Amino acid sequence: MKPYNFYAGPSILHPDVIKEALSQIEAKNGLSLLELSHRGKVVQQLFKNTQSKLRELMQLDDKFEILFLHGGASLQNCMIPYNICTQESANYIDTGIWSKKSYKESEILRPTDVLGSSAEQNYDHIPKNINWDGKGYLHITTNNTISGTQFHNFDFVEKGVVVADMSSDLLSQSMNFNSFGVIYAGLQKNLGTAGGTLVVIDKNLLEDLPQVPNMLNYKKHVEANSMLNTPPVFAVMMCNIVLNWIEKQGGLHVIEKQNQLKAKMLYDTIDSHKLFEGFVQLEDRSLMNVCFKLEDDSLKERFETSLENNNIVGLNGHRSKGGYRASLYNQLPLSHVEHLVKVMNNFKA
Numbered sequence: 001m002k003p004y005n006f007y008a009g010p011s012i013l014h015p016d017v018i019k020e021a022l023s024q025i026e027a028k029n030g031l032s033l034l035e036l037s038h039r040g041k042v043v044q045q046l047f048k049n050t051q052s053k054l055r056e057l058m059q060l061d062d063k064f065e066i067l068f069l070h071g072g073a074s075l076q077n078c079m080i081p082y083n084i085c086t087q088e089s090a091n092y093i094d095t096g097i098w099s100k101k102s103y104k105e106s107e108i109l110r111p112t113d114v115l116g117s118s119a120e121q122n123y124d125h126i127p128k129n130i131n132w133d134g135k136g137y138l139h140i141t142t143n144n145t146i147s148g149t150q151f152h153n154f155d156f157v158e159k160g161v162v163v164a165d166m167s168s169d170l171l172s173q174s175m176n177f178n179s180f181g182v183i184y185a186g187l188q189k190n191l192g193t194a195g196g197t198l199v200v201i202d203k204n205l206l207e208d209l210p211q212v213p214n215m216l217n218y219k220k221h222v223e224a225n226s227m228l229n230t231p232p233v234f235a236v237m238m239c240n241i242v243l244n245w246i247e248k249q250g251g252l253h254v255i256e257k258q259n260q261l262k263a264k265m266l267y268d269t270i271d272s273h274k275l276f277e278g279f280v281q282l283e284d285r286s287l288m289n290v291c292f293k294l295e296d297d298s299l300k301e302r303f304e305t306s307l308e309n310n311n312i313v314g315l316n317g318h319r320s321k322g323g324y325r326a327s328l329y330n331q332l333p334l335s336h337v338e339h340l341v342k343v344m345n346n347f348k349a
């Protein structure tokens with residue numbers, strides 16, 4: 001039987017998504033989508049259709065451009081400081097390893113301020129009361145995949161241009177995406193497979209920047225409709241299939257309810273079970289990556305054996321943190337959480 005998959009990324013794919021992908025790749029009566037030129041109608045239509053599905057699911061204003069780029073979320077760490085509000089300082093909130101990578105990259109390219117950080121508390125919370133004058137841009141990581149925290153309050157987005165790395169929680173809930181300046185995400189968590197990055201960018205932020213190399217220049221990518229070079233067709237095809245799957249579930253409101261239910265079930269177990277303990281402050285807990293540990297480290301081997309015996313994979317915490325992390329992305333069914341919770345509840349000292 002296929003294992004219960006709690007990996008943090010690449011994430012679990014629903015069986016219906018895999019089935020549809022196989023049939024699209026195979027394309028019994030003609031060339032496969034993956035063999036076709038990106039200048040032809042079929043691939044152009046795939047990109048258009050995927051963009052319009054995103055527009056609809058995210059309820060995006062016309063002011064946004066939607067790009068599919070290479071290089072993962074990590075390449076955005078340099079594209080953002082290269083391109084956005086270039087005359088002002090770049091501002092960051094440090095909520096974990098991913099956001100640290102983001103501001104470190106910015107520091108190479110321009111003056112950069114870190115306005116808040118939870119590093120000294122081992123990233124167990126989201127810094128509050130950020131003092132930002134609204135100048136330049138403010139970069140946040142909405143969900144911290146490694147430390148298991150998530151922003152649940154976005155009041156500050158009204159102050160200025162907010163740039164958000166949503167790699168691990170985009171489309172996991174409904175929210176007002178229109179108040180952001182740039183949203184980006186690697187596609188391999190909630191949006192499909194690795195190999196592509198989604199960038200949603202407010203047109204008003206596009207500047208003429210002749211000194212920025214083409215492949216790092218948002219304006220050039222927008223003008224070429226994400227096809228400055230051969231685009232990541234496979235990753236966009238997968239994203240399209242996943243968006244269809246989300247629509248079929250009933251859209252973001254339904255997905256959100258499902259995600260809340262899954263997370264609550266697991267957090268309730270952690271909180272009520274004597275042997276387990278959560279890592280992060282309650283109000284900042286992530287609905288996507290649930291991080292916890294054993295109260296007593298000497299039980300480690302026994303717990304991990306019971307995970308293995310019950311066909312559960314991907315539960316180890318990030319190597320920087322230890323403990324356990326259950327990633328509950330959109331496509332992870334409730335039955336997987338029910339199974340994990342049962343195994344945890346049966347675990348005795």
Ligand SMILES: *Cc1c(COP(=O)(O)O)cnc(C)c1O
Nearest residue numbers: 009072073074098145167168186
């Ligand atoms: C996974 C992840 C990344 C890295 O994505 P790549 O596409 O591998 O570059 C960046 N930020 C966050 C929040 C992530 O979860």
